[in-house]
Amino acid sequence: MSLVVDLFSVVAIGAGVFFFLAGTVGLLRFPDPLSRLHALTKADNLGLGLVVLGLLPRSESLLSALKLIAIWALVQLAGATAAQLVGRAVRRKGTAA
């Protein structure tokens, strides 16, 4: 049983790390702020989401599992709104920002 849980964690967390990597590569490679913003949100949503998914079966109690999900949801909210706010600031200033 624990082997299955471990395997699940390894796959999910590994996939999460991949999205963090992809987000960073996007940050490095994309030419303008808006597309860099797009790359960044991938790390927020999928990267952390998959890491949380991988940690879920390892949590000690139901409350801590719920907290993990809440953390992910809050980061989603923060990432989405911050991307909106920053994106709007970029557009207001033109492409120079």
Place this chain on the structure above:
Amino acid sequence: MTSATLAGLIGAVLVGLGLYGLIANPQPLRKILAFNLMGSGVFLVFGIVARKGAAAGLQADPVPQAMVITGIVVAFAASALAVALVLRLFEAAGRATLDPDAWAKPPDGGAGAE
């Protein structure tokens, strides 16, 4: 080297960096930042004292931890007061420099400081 010692070394480096910024950066806001950096370096050095005092089933001595918590809050209060002072200076005089030579000259337009 334990992680506690490593954190303490980083604390020492932060104090040095903060001190340098405090002296060498001319802008008051940058000085506030540097001062905060120095403060957190001191907290870290104190934090490893807590970690090295791990005993009685605790992973760190609670007394230094509690003092660092109070310290963080007081450091914030001090920074807020300092930021308010700088912003007020800027509002009243249109500039926020600490350079005495700049204050000796009237500002552009000769409006003077209120």
Place this chain on the structure above:
Amino acid sequence: MSVLQALDIGLAFLVFAVAAWTIFAPGAFAATVGYVVYGLLLSLVWIRLFAVDVALTEAAIGSGVTGVLLIGAAARLRAAETAGSEKSLSGSPRLLVAVLCVLVAMALAGVVLLLPDQGPSLAPQSMQHLPETGLGNPVTAVLIAYRAFDTMLEKVVLVLAVVGVWSLAADQYWGGAPGEARAERPEPTLAFLAQILAPLGILVGIHVFWVGADAPGGAFQGGAILAAMWIIVMMARLTEAPQTEAFWLRLALVAGPVVFLAAGVAGAIFAGGFFAYPPGFAKPAILFIEAFMVLSIAVTLPMLVAGPPRREPRQ
């Protein structure tokens, strides 16, 4: 070298690099963003030192609330930055300062390396008396019971800081409200964020305060999270900062220290010592004091971020 050691070294290097960025960054705004990043990394370091209470404080105050304060200030001071061509220290004085700072850092590092592996500790004593307080978190016991006087005075410092900030107001604004006015049409994204975040954050803040008796958390951390929620609602301009002459506001600001001091005096009368808690009644007394501290912190921090009054008082 184990994986954990490699991680610690990497983290230390990252902290150092970001700290150096906040000192050497080309502009004030870049430096402040660096400071926010730095605060977050520092709470990771505190986790590695197993000081979770401190990590929570650093996360809420060191990174979050201080970040709002500094980023706001940097954005407002941008005009000053471009206008003033300030002389940076250069040449040999700069070198001298650098040498001095390296020496200070090296001396401190030497002290750190000379520390014994097992230092003197008050942990046994604090654990020994923990049952008398009825608490499960020794850090909270130190803050509210063993070193209560210290914590009470620290609350007074916060009130004094608010008095200091308010006293910077121009004469005609004395007693008025700080910060921006309530917007007719708030920025929709920010308003959305504040409307969803604030109820959740209030829940988390009260939770952190409540579990602080037995687990990492407590009045400071809970109060700081509540304060952050008020700050975000004010930033979204869904509500405006209260008039600084409002009686309820002033009452809330001093409630923490006043209740704390009253409890200390009551201890001198009923329990045989200043800040002594009567046996068997310690935990309710501590939670009672803490509740007022949470209130005061949740009101003080936003007032410190909002700055001095900038509008004339309404009649």
Place this chain on the structure above:
Amino acid sequence: MTEFLLATAGVILFTVAVGLVRILGGPGDADRLMAAQLIGTGGIGALLLISAATGAHGVEDVALGLALLAAFASAAFVNSAAPAEAPDPADGR
């Protein structure tokens, strides 16, 4: 398994650090705010992984606090930049 969790935390911190190098330097303020956002997400991920590996208690609350405050830097920036960019009629005195 512990080693795996710590190693992934390290990899996340490393990628985040590489990203920081790119965006903390700018060119614009928007990029710098992205740095704060990126370290927020990566830091929370690393925090959760480290706490799962080392068994430090109460770390979820720290991550929860960080997640609550993750958007604050961007919000503060927009809040302080907005009045100068587009004057709000409600703002004028």
